[in-house]
Amino acid sequence: MKLATKIGLIAGVVSIYFPVVGITERFDDRTIIDGVLTLGSTIFLVIALAAGYVVAKPRHLPGEEPEPPGPSALLYGAVASGIAGVMAGLFVLLADSVDLRTVLISVTGTLIERLSFGGSAGSAVVIMAVGGAALGALGAGLQLISQSIRRPLVIALGAALLISLTEPLLNAVIPEVLSKLGLKDDTSWLYTGGGLSVTGAILVLVLTFVGVFAWTSRGERVRQAYAGRSNRDRRLIKGGALLLLALFMAYLPQILTSFLSEILGTVGLYILLGLGLNIVVGYAGLLDLGYVAFLAVGSYSTALFVSERSSLGWTLPYWQVVPLTIVIATVIGIMIGGPVLRLRGDYLAIVTLGFGEIARVIVQSDWASPTLGGAQGILGVTAPEVFGVDLREPRNLYYVILISVILVAFISWRLSRSRVGRAWNAMREDEQVAEAMGVSIIGYKLLAFGTGAALGSLSGMFFAIKLGSVFPSSFNLLVSINVLALIILGGMGSIPGVIVGAFVLVGLPELLREFGEFRLLIFGIVLVSLMLLKPEGLIPSRRRKMELHADELEEEQYDDSAGQGGAEPVVT
Amino acid sequence: MSGSEQTPKQTGEPILKLVGVDSYYGPIRALEDVNIEVYQGEIVCLLGSNAAGKTTTLKTILGMVKPRSGEIYLRGNRIDGKKTTEIVAQKVTMVPENRRLFTRMTTRENLEIGAELRDDKDGIEKDLQKVLEIFPRLEERINQRAGTLSGGEQQMLAMGRALMARPEVLLMDEPSMGLAPILVEQVFKTIKEINDQGTTVFLVEQNAHMALEIADRAYVLQTGNIVLSDSAEKLLNDPKMQEAYLGEVT
Ligand SMILES: Nc1ncnc2c1ncn2[C@@H]1O[C@H](COP(=O)(O)OP(=O)(O)OP(=O)(O)O)[C@@H](O)[C@H]1O
Ligand SMILES: [Mg+2]
Numbered sequence: 174m175k176l177a178t179k180i181g182l183i184a185g186v187v188s189i190y191f192p193v194v195g196i197t198e199r200f201d202d203r204t205i206i207d208g209v210l211t212l213g214s215t216i217f218l219v220i221a222l223a224a225g226y227v228v229a230k231p232r233h234l235p236g237e238e239p240e241p242p243g244p245s246a247l248l249y250g251a252v253a254s255g256i257a258g259v260m261a262g263l264f265v266l267l268a269d270s271v272d273l274r275t276v277l278i279s280v281t282g283t284l285i286e287r288l289s290f291g292g293s294a295g296s297a298v299v300i301m302a303v304g305g306a307a308l309g310a311l312g313a314g315l316q317l318i319s320q321s322i323r324r325p326l327v328i329a330l331g332a333a334l335l336i337s338l339t340e341p342l343l344n345a346v347i348p349e350v351l352s353k354l355g356l357k358d359d360t361s362w363l364y365t366g367g368g369l370s371v372t373g374a375i376l377v378l379v380l381t382f383v384g385v386f387a388w389t390s391r392g393e394r395v396r397q398a399y400a401g402r403s404n405r406d407r408r409l410i411k412g413g414a415l416l417l418l419a420l421f422m423a424y425l426p427q428i429l430t431s432f433l434s435e436i437l438g439t440v441g442l443y444i445l446l447g448l449g450l451n452i453v454v455g456y457a458g459l460l461d462l463g464y465v466a467f468l469a470v471g472s473y474s475t476a477l478f479v480s481e482r483s484s485l486g487w488t489l490p491y492w493q494v495v496p497l498t499i500v501i502a503t504v505i506g507i508m509i510g511g512p513v514l515r516l517r518g519d520y521l522a523i524v525t526l527g528f529g530e531i532a533r534v535i536v537q538s539d540w541a542s543p544t545l546g547g548a549q550g551i552l553g554v555t556a557p558e559v560f561g562v563d564l565r566e567p568r569n570l571y572y573v574i575l576i577s578v579i580l581v582a583f584i585s586w587r588l589s590r591s592r593v594g595r596a597w598n599a600m601r602e603d604e605q606v607a608e609a610m611g612v613s614i615i616g617y618k619l620l621a622f623g624t625g626a627a628l629g630s631l632s633g634m635f636f637a638i639k640l641g642s643v644f645p646s647s648f649n650l651l652v653s654i655n656v657l658a659l660i661i662l663g664g665m666g667s668i669p670g671v672i673v674g675a676f677v678l679v680g681l682p683e684l685l686r687e688f689g690e691f692r693l694l695i696f697g698i699v700l701v702s703l704m705l706l707k708p709e710g711l712i713p714s715r716r717r718k719m720e721l722h723a724d725e726l727e728e729e730q731y732d733d734s735a736g737q738g739g740a741e742p743v744v745t
Numbered sequence: 746m747s748g749s750e751q752t753p754k755q756t757g758e759p760i761l762k763l764v765g766v767d768s769y770y771g772p773i774r775a776l777e778d779v780n781i782e783v784y785q786g787e788i789v790c791l792l793g794s795n796a797a798g799k800t801t802t803l804k805t806i807l808g809m810v811k812p813r814s815g816e817i818y819l820r821g822n823r824i825d826g827k828k829t830t831e832i833v834a835q836k837v838t839m840v841p842e843n844r845r846l847f848t849r850m851t852t853r854e855n856l857e858i859g860a861e862l863r864d865d866k867d868g869i870e871k872d873l874q875k876v877l878e879i880f881p882r883l884e885e886r887i888n889q890r891a892g893t894l895s896g897g898e899q900q901m902l903a904m905g906r907a908l909m910a911r912p913e914v915l916l917m918d919e920p921s922m923g924l925a926p927i928l929v930e931q932v933f934k935t936i937k938e939i940n941d942q943g944t945t946v947f948l949v950e951q952n953a954h955m956a957l958e959i960a961d962r963a964y965v966l967q968t969g970n971i972v973l974s975d976s977a978e979k980l981l982n983d984p985k986m987q988e989a990y991l992g993e994v995t
Contacts (some may be wrong), residue, residue: 595850599858602847609807609841611833611910612864 177228177249181256184224188261192215192288195279196691202288203687204368205337213287215334217261221305224257224313225250250313251306258305261288262298269294301441325385332381337369341687349428422575426568434571436683438639441574442632443679446656447663447671449628450583454657455666455714456594457621458601460522462653463529466509467502467626469536469648471633474498476551476643477544483542483551491557498634505628510619517604529653536645549613550644554637562637574635581628582668588624589666597621655679661702662712673711677703746966752787752961752976758821760785760945761806761837761914766815766825768798768805775801777969779815788936788946790956790977793889793966799949800842802966803916806947807839808832819914834862838912840947842919844903850893852883855891855902859909869909876905879935897928904935914945933959957981 191197191213201213210218227478229246267273273280290298315323336343348358386716426434450464475498478489489497504611513524536545545551556564564570588594596617599607608614637643655678663674681699685692703711759782768776775798783789793799804810806817808829817825824832840861847855856876860869877884880901886894891902900920909914917936921929929952937959940946950956957963957977965973965986973985980986 187888324846595854595858596861598850598854599847599861603845604811604848605845606841606845607858608829609809609833610858610906611830656980 174249174252176607177253177679180224180228181253182260184220184254185260188217188220189264192264192284193277193279196694198279198281198284198287199689199691204366205334206369206371206374209371210372211366212338218308221257221308222312222315223253224253226315227312228253228309229313229316231316244317246313246316247310251310254309254312255302255306256504257309258301258303261305262301265289265297265301266294267276280285283384321386321389324389325382328385329381333369333374333377336377338366339502339684340364342684345430346428346433353428358592404640409651419579425574426571431567434567438567438571438574438678439683440675440679441578442635442639443570443656443659443675444571444578445574445581445632445635445674446629446652447659447675448578448585448668449625449632450656451660451666451668451671452585452588452628453621453625455660456589456597456601457618458597459618459621460518461525461622461625462522462650462657463509463525463527463532464625464629464656465648465650466529467506467629468533468633468636469532469645470502470505470626470650471498471630472648473536473545473551473633474501474630475637476554479555479557479637480551480553481555482553484546491559491723495634498630502626502630502633502698503623504630506622506624507619509626510609510622514615514618526650526653529650531647533645536648545645548645550642552642554641554643556641565641567639570635570639577631577635578672581631582672586666589668591616593620656701662700662710664713667710667712667714670710670712670714677711754961755782755784757785759783759818760820761947762818763802763806764816764818766802766805766812766817768801768810768812770801770810775810775969776805776812779966779969780977781964781971783945784946785945786940786943787845787961788940788948788959790953790960791947791949791966792951792953792956792963796950796968797966798969799966800918801969803839803918803947803949806832806916807837830862833910835930836911836913837916838907838910838914839916840903840907840918840920843922844899846894846899846902846906848893849890852902853887853889855906855911856883859906860911860918862910868911872882872909876908879908879938880905896923897925900924900928900932901935904932908939912944914947915939916947916949918949919951921950921955922947929955932972937992953986954981 181237197213197216198211200216204210204211205212205215228249267287268280268285269289285294290300291298306659315327317325344360344364347360347363351360352358361370363368363376366375371376399410402410425437446464446468449467450461453459453461453464477483477485477492478494478497479491481488509525509528513521516524535541537548539547541547556570558564559573562569564573596607596612599610599612600614600617604614636647640647659674659678660671661674662678663670663672677699682692682696685695688695707713761781761783763779763781766776766779767774768779779798779802781789781802782793791799791802803824805812808824808827808831811993812825815825816823821836821837824835850858851875856873857869860872863869877887882898883901883905886898891899894902904917904920907917920932920936924932933955936946936948940959948956948960953963957980960977962976963974963980964971965980973980973983975983978985979988
């Protein structure tokens with residue numbers, strides 16, 4: 174009961190917060206289901222449902238069997254969300270009688286009117302309290318039904334919300350696909366009024382529910398069948414899936430709007446950067462906060478040798494510029510790596526942070542500006558033609574980036590399973606012992622810095638080509654932080670993690686543009702919730718999982734050895 | 746130091762020799778004028794209570810702590826001042842205190858890291874099989890993360906990892922720490938077997954009784970100084986040892 178009160182109060186505060194900062198009013202223009210739900214009211218629904226759901230969640234001490242929630246959970250859920258409703262209602266009452274606009278500019282008359290559902294402010298308290306309690310009980314009820322139904326239901330609701338939210342994106346793409354398939358490019362069956370239509374909502378809910386339900390009830394068998402295959406078969410299946418994914422990615426620009434293709438290219442660049450930094454941070458465990466320096470080196474080196482307007486006065490063909498840039502970056506990477514070999518963890522982070530800033534300061538300095546162009550940067554980076562393909566065309570550049578990503582991901586993957594990857598792992602875990610086993614710490618650290626630098630400069634090269642020019646202001650600390658964040662978000666040391674992380678971290682803010690000033694707020698909420706729900710990252714490498722979910726994995730491993738037919742109980 | 750008796754294995758040049766070694770951690774002196782000789786094929790034991798400087802001695806040999814003065818010889822060549830990897834490459838390997846496995850790597854990966862300095866793929870694979878023969882328990886857990894092994898299995902893996910380097914001199918830091926008596930016995934038996942196959946063992950222990958049973962000779966370290974050295978047999982019966990180290994253990 175105490176918990177119910179606590180959660181209720183939190184939910185209440187949250188549900189007052191949204192209208193106060195103006196989100197509710199603004200989002201009321203955004204349709205979720207046409208004529209039924211707006212985004213503004215959806216937020217309240219979700220809060221009330223979630224409060225009830227959380228309160229009713231069975232709690233248990235580690236090692237104990239969780240007690241299945243009884244009908245009393247319904248009551249607690251209702252209480253929690255009821256409290257939230259009363260709080261929100263009282264707020265409306267307050268706002269109605271006292272003019273709050275002087276302090277809280279978003280609390281307008283229309284907002285109050287809306288929140289009172291057209292009635293008096295007094296009736297709002299009742300409606301919100303009763304409605305909240307009902308929703309809370311409903312949320313709690315989710316805990317009571319069996320997992321096999323609850324999961325598909327929750328996922329279906331989430332999918333409907335997601336599909337509705339991505340309407341501007343999908344509604345631009347789907348007609349294209351339909352007409353390519355020779356169908357009528359009419360999407361009114363799915364989308365109307367900027368959100369899902371009623372039929373669309375029902376369609377999505379039912380399809381997702383059935384799909385997920387089928388997967389949860391049959392999926393286990395599929396997974397077992399997969400695990401039962403020979404190693405070679407499994408590799409073939411995996412390879413086939415990856416190939417399909419690559420083909421899909423290659424096809425995407427054909428159907429996407431140019432704005433979306435543009436974002437896709439940026440995501441690709443960040444994937445490249447992420448893969449590079451992942452080697453330094455994820456594999457070798459060297460926390461490098463100055464990674465942007467290599468992006469800068471790659472960009473500037475490219476611009477310097479390619480642009481006719483660069484200070485050099487002569488240009489080199491691309492086939493010479495590419496290796497030259499990579500060599501320069503690698504050398505600089507090793508040079509930066511040298512002085513910080515003895516540093517670890519936080520110290521290393523601070524020093525590399527300094528290096529990143531130094532790189533920018535040098536470029537902007539009077540001393541370097543005759544060569545590097547100072548704040549004006551270098552203009553006129555002409556894109557190359559490769560085998561007659563003009564890379565100035567964004568779509569073509571996208572393909573080159575896509576191929577590079579595939580190549581670099583493959584190299585990363587091979588590295589992680591090689592002797593070098595093993596040595597990096599050992600070094601990351603225990604430098605001293607690794608050295609005592611003969612792992613050359615200096616050598617492997619420099620190798621990590623060098624490889625990371627080379628890959629970073631590759632993205633830098635694309636960056637320069639994409640923009641057609643380079644400016645020092647593009648290479649700020651935020652880039653380093655973003656790349657590190659996408660690695661952490663995806664899961665340290667995990668290649669698919671880097672890719673998904675880049676999509677979420679770089680792609681999501683772009684897609685959220687329609688929410689204007691609330692974009693970063695939503696983005697922040699998404700990031701924080703993701704990290705709370707999956708601290709090890711979205712697609713963690715097995716090794717990292719160990720760290721954060723050691724208990725679960727131990728069980729899994731016990732099963733592993735059982736599968737291999739040798740599970741005798743451990744004596745010690 | 747008491748006059749020690751020659752044992753049969755003390756012939757020719759010592760394979761490992763410390764002469765007047767002083768080691769410091771900043772201003773703190775951890776080793777003072779330490780003289781130790783280890784001959785080919787011996788098991789030599791270094792005994793001492795907590796903080797005596799036993800681990801420091803091993804670290805000094807491996808170059809992880811640089812001696813401030815004194816000399817260290819391996820097969821007659823000076824190795825003090827050399828890099829750890831160079832010393833390890835000369836077939837000296839350590840089983841560190843507290844095992845210090847790479848806990849997130851599998852048993853197999855831990856063993857493979859042990860062979861980091863070797864290039865003979867076939868030889869490595871053969872030695873891997875040999876290690877798994879010595880410790881059959883590890884074979885069952887070959888793909889399990891080292892961190893999830895039991896304490897006893899971890900000690901076996903730590904020893905196996907060291908053996909993968911095919912060492913000629915094996916430095917072991919308290920291999921019996923934290924193990925049940927029956928496992929301690931097994932570990933010491935294995936050390937003896939490893940030694941019988943020709944590996945010289947320099948063993949750091951607090952479990953003096955068990956260690957002296959398998960050792961040829963032993964040194965006793967006290968706050969950085971060697972205070973006693975003799976054949977294991979003599980020390981086992983030495984009244985001074987009896988009261989200081991052996992009484993409480995047995
Ligand atoms: N890295 C270090 N920095 C400073 N002092 C250290 C360091 N390592 C060890 N010492 C000190 O040196 C002395 C000897 O330590 P050492 O680890 O060699 O002891 P030990 O004989 O191995 O003890 P134990 O049996 O407890 O492992 C101790 O007083 C210890 O505090
Ligand atoms: Mg010690």
